[in-house]
Amino acid sequence: MMKGVIFDMDGLLFDTERLYRDTWVILAEEFGQIPDPEFPKAVCGSNGAHMREIIHHYYPDLEAARFQQACIDRVASQLENEVPLKPGLHEMLDAVRKKGLRTAVASSSPLQTIQNNLKNAGISSSFDAVISGTEVPAGKPAPDIFQIAAAKLGLDPAECYVFEDSTNGIRAGAAAGCRTIMIPDLTEPTDELRALCDGIYPSLDAAARALFS
Numbered sequence: 285m286m287k288g289v290i291f292d293m294d295g296l297l298f299d300t301e302r303l304y305r306d307t308w309v310i311l312a313e314e315f316g317q318i319p320d321p322e323f324p325k326a327v328c329g330s331n332g333a334h335m336r337e338i339i340h341h342y343y344p345d346l347e348a349a350r351f352q353q354a355c356i357d358r359v360a361s362q363l364e365n366e367v368p369l370k371p372g373l374h375e376m377l378d379a380v381r382k383k384g385l386r387t388a389v390a391s392s393s394p395l396q397t398i399q400n401n402l403k404n405a406g407i408s409s410s411f412d413a414v415i416s417g418t419e420v421p422a423g424k425p426a427p428d429i430f431q432i433a434a435a436k437l438g439l440d441p442a443e444c445y446v447f448e449d450s451t452n453g454i455r456a457g458a459a460a461g462c463r464t465i466m467i468p469d470l471t472e473p474t475d476e477l478r479a480l481c482d483g484i485y486p487s488l489d490a491a492a493r494a495l496f497s
Contacts, residue, residue, distance in 0.1 A: 286463065288437045288444040289380050290430055291411075292329070293391035293398055295449040295469035296488075298405065299368040300359070301328060305470060307358050315351060317343050325471060329424050329450030331392035331417035360397055367404045370467075372489025377410045379492035390433040390446075392417035392424055413437055424452040427460035434462070447491070454480050465491055 295301030305324040312319040323342040327335055336348035343351065380387055388411055391398050395416035402408040413436040420428040427441075434441040446457030449469040457464035458480040466473055466484045473484050485491035 286385070286443060286445060288386040288388065288434065288439045290388045290390050290433045290437075290444050290446045290457075290462065292446075292448045292450070292453050293389055293393060293401065295328070295370075296447055296453075296467060297370060297373055297389070297407075298401060299370050299469075300363065300401075301449070301470050303359055303362060304328070304355065307355050307362075311351065311354050311358065312343065315343075315346055315354075317346065325451075328471065329392055329448075329452035329456075331423040334423045335392075356394065356397070360400075363397070363401060363404070367401045369405060370469075370488060372487040372492065373407075375489035376492040377407065379496040381410070383496050385496075386413075386437040386439065387411045388413040388415060388433040388437055390415045390429045392429070394418055424450075425455035425459065427456050430457055430460035430462050434460070445495070447488075451477065465495070467491060 291297055308324045309319045320342045327338045330338055335352055339348040339351055389398060395418060398414055398416055413433060415429055415433045417423045420432055422428050430446055431441055434444045441461040444462045446462040446464045447467060448454050448457050448464060449467050450471055454464055454466055454477050463482045464480060466477060466481045467488055485494060
C-alpha cells in the first residue's frame with residue numbers, strides 16, 4: 285500500500301529548469317566559454333561534487349565551484365520575484381491531501397532555496413518534510429536523497445511514490461526502491477527511463493487523476 289509521495293522541485297513543482305538552462309548558457313559565455321548544448325541536460329538534477337564533475341567534463345578550463353555557485357546565486361536572485369508553478373500543481377497537492385498520503389520535497393537545490401520557493405509559492409504547509417541535496421552523502425542519481433526522504437516520513441521507500449522530471453532523478457528514485465513517476469519537462473523519456481518508471485504522465489494533474497482519483 286502506498287503511503288507517501290516524494291516530489292522533486294525544479295522542473296516538477298516549479299517551472300525553473302528552463303531558468304537554470306538559460307542561466308547556464310549565459311554564464312558559460314560570461315566565463316569565456318562556448319556554451320555546450322548538452323551541458324544543461326547533463327547537469328539537470330545534480331548537485332554538489334557530482335555537479336562539479338559534470339562542469340569539469342564539459343568545461344575543463346573553468347573553476348567548477350565558482351561556476352556552480354554563480355548559477356545558484358543568479359537563479360536564486362531571479363526567483364525572489366516570482367516562482368513559476370508547473371501546470372496541475374495545486375490539483376496534485378489537493379488529490380494527495382484527500383488521500384491522506386504523507387508528502388516530502390527532495391531536491392538537489394540548497395535548503396534555503398527550497399524553503400524560499402515553497403514559501404513564495406504559498407505551499408510550504410503542503411509538505412511534511414523537506415530534504416535538500418546538501419543533507420545527503422551522495423546526490424542524484426544516487427538513491428540517498430529519496431531513501432532519507434522516506435525515512436523522514438516514517439516510511440519504507442517501497443511505500444512511496446517519487447515524482448521526477450530528470451534523468452538523474454528517475455535513476456535515483458528507481459535505485460531507492462520507490463515507485464517512480466516521470467512528468468517530462470526538458471528531458472524526454474528514453475527507453476532507459478521508461479524501463480525505470482512505473483508511469484509517465486504529461487502533467488501533474490494528469491498523474492493525479494490517474495493515480496489518486
